Amino acid sequence: MTDASAAFVAAFAGEPAGRWAAPGRVNLIGEHTDYNDGFVLPFALGQRVVAAAARSPEPGWTVCSDFAPEPVTFTSTEIGAVQGWAAYVAGVVWALHDAGFEVPPARIAITSDVPVGAGVSSSAALESAVLTALVDLGGLDLPVAARPALAQRAENVYVGAPTGIMDQSASIRCEQGRALFLDCRTLEVEQIPFDLAAAGLAILIINSNAPHQHVDGEYGARRRSCEEAARILGVPALRDVHPGELDEALTKLDDEVMRRRVRHVVTEDQRVLDTVEQLRAGRIREIGPLMTASHASMRDDFEITVPEVDVAVRAALAAGAYGARMTGGGFGGCVLALIDADRAEATTAAVERAYAEHGFTAPTTWSATPGPGATRLP
Incomplete structure (x- = not known):
């Protein structure tokens, strides 16, 4: 990854006031449960977006990155017209303004080693790094617990991606060596302790290198189907359908596709709760079958x-993984495999052969260690 400070100096001929970093994430379990007011269990990756930033002597915001050839400049009057990757930056500025904050004019240089299009939330990492930088530069009174919702608003309303709050929560609130058990309603x-090394285990991330895109019709269609099902069932969200009530609830739905969507969400919420229970007890290997069952549900019921x-x-399972599942919104992206720590090369070779x-x-593969959330770097 290019050094963000060096990129700032090259772009703006001056030193940044600091560097702020936010990680990508993977979701250990709990897919498409977040916008159904349910439960998720992500952890932060070591790969990060880094924003080197300083206040600007001129009005507006100029941002450059190591994945785009030209810098982008916009002012408060032009903020609604930013396109492409810079829309995620403009969206954060817009969301801060919309929440009543006086956002400092700034120059920002972005570098990243978070894989784009892999389902590890490079967009939330970008939003979270920029948000953390602007809050610090402006001395804004925005508590950490309130930041994910603001970053999510930038992505939902400004960018137009109908994502839940998990990605931003993970990028901002995760801690080293732990998974973040998030109740998306409250x-x-x-x-949750998630010390893989102490258990002799590893999470192997397998980037399928299949195209991955959230701002499309499929993700939105899944969300609309879930919301319509909740309306028909007379509950605030699918989180309110208890697993013991699932069969009865499904009889109230005439559409077979909608029934499958509901079955996935209700059973996936329970799998998150069961996984948390196992991890609290230190039984990391025992979460493997839950991961595999989650994948089957995403494949057969949610069809993503x-x-x-x-x-x-x-x-990965044939090579001895305790469990494996797709992570992220679907239609591409990454797979997580829970393996013995010394089986990474053998598992990778098995997947490559297949x-x-x-x-x-x-x-492409790498082993993931749960890392910290957004922070100012020394």
Whole structure:
């Protein structure tokens, strides 16, 4: 990753006031439960977006990045017209303004090693790094617990991606060596111990290298289906359907596709709760079957997997993984495999062989260690 301070100096011929970093995330379990007021269990990756920033002597905001050739400048009167990657930055400025904050004019240089399009929330990492920088630069009174909702508003309203609050919560509120148990209705969090190394385990992340895009019709269609089902069932959200009531609830729905969507969300919420219970007891290996069941539900009931991720899951399990599942919104992205720490190379080789047999583009893999959320760097 390019040094953000060096990028700032090259772009603006001056030193930044500081550097702020926010991580990408993977979701250990709990997919498409967040916008249903349910439960999620993400953890932060070591890969981060870094924003080197300083107040600007001129009105407005100029942002450059290591993944775009030209800087983008906008003022408060032009804020509604920013397109492309810079829209995530403009969205944060807009959301702060809309919440009544006086946002300091700034120059920002962005660098990142968070994979784009892999389902590890590079957009939330960008939003969270920029938000953290602007809050510090402006001395804004915005508590950490309130920041994910503001960053989510930037993505939902300004960018137009109908995501839940999990991604921003993970990027901002995660802690080193822990998974973030988030109740998406109350926004209460609990830091769940997730010490893989002490258990002799690892999470292998397999980037399927299949295209991944949230701002499209499929994600929005899943959300609308869930909201319509909740309306028909007379509950505030699908989180309010207890697993013991699921069969009865499904009889009230005439549409078979909608029934499958509801079954996924209700059972996935329970899988999150069961996973948290196992981790609290220190039984990390025992979460493997829950991960695998989650993948089957995403594949069969929510219908958001693609052949690349299904092949990766099957190959990882055949190579001895305790559990494996797609992570993220779906239609591409990454797979998580819970493995013995010394099995990373063997599992990777097994997935690579399976990809070659299917004629897929080779996957990329790395082992993930739960890291910290957004912070100012020394």
